[in-house]
Amino acid sequence: MILDILIVGLGEVVSPPCRGPVRGGEMSQLKIKKDVNIGIKDGKIAYIGKEKPLSSRVLNASGLVALPGFIDCHTHIPFTGSRGEEFLMRLEGRSYMEIMESGGGIFSTVKSVKTASEVRLFQDSLKLLVEMACHGITTVEGKSGYGLDEDSELKQLRVLERLNSSQPLDVVPTFLGAHAFPEGFNSKKEYLEYLLSFVDKVKEYTDTADIFCEKGVFEPEDSKPFLKKLKAKGFRIRLHADELASSGGGKLAVELGAVSADHLISADEETLKTIAGSSVTAVLLPGTSFFLRERYARGDFLIANNGIVALASDFNPGSCNIYDPLMIMHLAVSHNGLKVEEAITAYTANSAHVLNMAHRKGLIEVGYDADLVILDLESYRELPYMFSRDIIVATVKAGRVISG
Numbered sequence: 001m002i003l004d005i006l007i008v009g010l011g012e013v014v015s016p017p018c019r020g021p022v023r024g025g026e027m028s029q030l031k032i033k034k035d036v037n038i039g040i041k042d043g044k045i046a047y048i049g050k051e052k053p054l055s056s057r058v059l060n061a062s063g064l065v066a067l068p069g070f071i072d073c074h075t076h077i078p079f080t081g082s083r084g085e086e087f088l089m090r091l092e093g094r095s096y097m098e099i100m101e102s103g104g105g106i107f108s109t110v111k112s113v114k115t116a117s118e119v120r121l122f123q124d125s126l127k128l129l130v131e132m133a134c135h136g137i138t139t140v141e142g143k144s145g146y147g148l149d150e151d152s153e154l155k156q157l158r159v160l161e162r163l164n165s166s167q168p169l170d171v172v173p174t175f176l177g178a179h180a181f182p183e184g185f186n187s188k189k190e191y192l193e194y195l196l197s198f199v200d201k202v203k204e205y206t207d208t209a210d211i212f213c214e215k216g217v218f219e220p221e222d223s224k225p226f227l228k229k230l231k232a233k234g235f236r237i238r239l240h241a242d243e244l245a246s247s248g249g250g251k252l253a254v255e256l257g258a259v260s261a262d263h264l265i266s267a268d269e270e271t272l273k274t275i276a277g278s279s280v281t282a283v284l285l286p287g288t289s290f291f292l293r294e295r296y297a298r299g300d301f302l303i304a305n306n307g308i309v310a311l312a313s314d315f316n317p318g319s320c321n322i323y324d325p326l327m328i329m330h331l332a333v334s335h336n337g338l339k340v341e342e343a344i345t346a347y348t349a350n351s352a353h354v355l356n357m358a359h360r361k362g363l364i365e366v367g368y369d370a371d372l373v374i375l376d377l378e379s380y381r382e383l384p385y386m387f388s389r390d391i392i393v394a395t396v397k398a399g400r401v402i403s404g
């Protein structure tokens with residue numbers, strides 16, 4: 001066999017201990033290989049070792065560090081429009097929820113997305129994916145939820161599908177019709193029933209659904225029957241849970257056997273323990289805590305209680321205009337109590353698990369997808385310290401250098 005590419009001289013090749021889900025103390029047990037070469041064939045990792053098998057192309061990566069490409073398992077792509085003014089309003093004392101309740105916030109982006117043409121929504125989001133690739137991201141989740149009606153929700157799902165096929169990153173869609181309660185319905189129940197009326201069409205694009213389960217949005221009593229019906233239709237379930245108030249979303253995630261409970265910054269100890277003892281992945285989003293100037297979820301407590309923890313950006317125009325995984329990891333280490341090793345497992349193997357891709361993504365192992373990020377660091381341990389420097393040398397996606 002002749003390899004397509006051989007990346008030679010890597011100082012450190014760093015990979016989580018095993019495929020996701022990785023729990024508790026095991027999250028910090030990274031596998032580290034020193035001074036090795038990585039061979040790639042047909043988009044897959046085909047060789048890791050000290051030999052130099054025959055290859056059509058050789059890339060010199062002398063002394064550099066390789067990690068699995070970052071997997072952002074929670075963003076709100078596709079969107080269009082800016083909410084920069086809202087950011088300033090919050091600095092003047094208005095809260096995220098107040099702004100949303102007065103018709104801004106999520107509703108402001110809903111207006112932009114509803115009125116944007118499909119081509120505009122595609123082009124604006126494509127630009128974001130190109131930027132994300134430069135930051136070492138190789139797979140990204142995106143959600144609907146800025147449409148809140150059948151046509152506009154399906155428009156976003158079509159855009160996600162088209163984004164997936166028009167550029168190198170894998171784009172994984174989620175249905176978030178239950179993102180906010182729009183005008184024109186008598187009750188939340190009536191709106192959620194309306195969403196259920198077109199989920200068969202949604203199913204053509206995705207098998208995963210999410211809900212903003214939050215005090216003042218969809219409370220657990222609204223969310224539970226809705227999510228149960230989605231589950232019965234074969235959807236994997238995720239929840240925005242216990243974000244701004246302790247609202248019961250985390251416990252509901254466990255009760256329903258959800259894939260993930262995301263945010264959790266307001267979750268109490270009992271909720272965190274319940275999640276940690278279950279198969280639900282806690283997706284921590286410290287960029288949102290930073291951007292909204294809120295508290296940070298207790299990642300160390302979840303891990304001490306043997307939980308499964310993933311990290312993601314929550315990149316969206318309102319609560320977190322940040323997609324940089326290095327910054328998110330810096331925040332996770334500084335404020336969520338994660339060790340750098342845990343942050344790496346959280347952004348790779350465990351994020352792959354949330355997206356149902358752990359069998360082929362999130363590790364640097366023979367047979368896995370050749371999605372890598374190559375960093376100019378002495379060691380991976382410098383990552384949270386060097387996060388804002390120009391350290392990304394290359395992003396490799398399915399064996400091709402897509403940035404760098």
Ligand code: NIG
Nearest residue numbers: 106212240314316317318319
């Ligand atoms: O995860 N919390 C709900 N949804 C997003 C924010 C979306 C927006 O503000 O546009 C979040 O923070």
Ligand code: FE
Nearest residue numbers: 074076240314
């Ligand atoms: Fe979110």
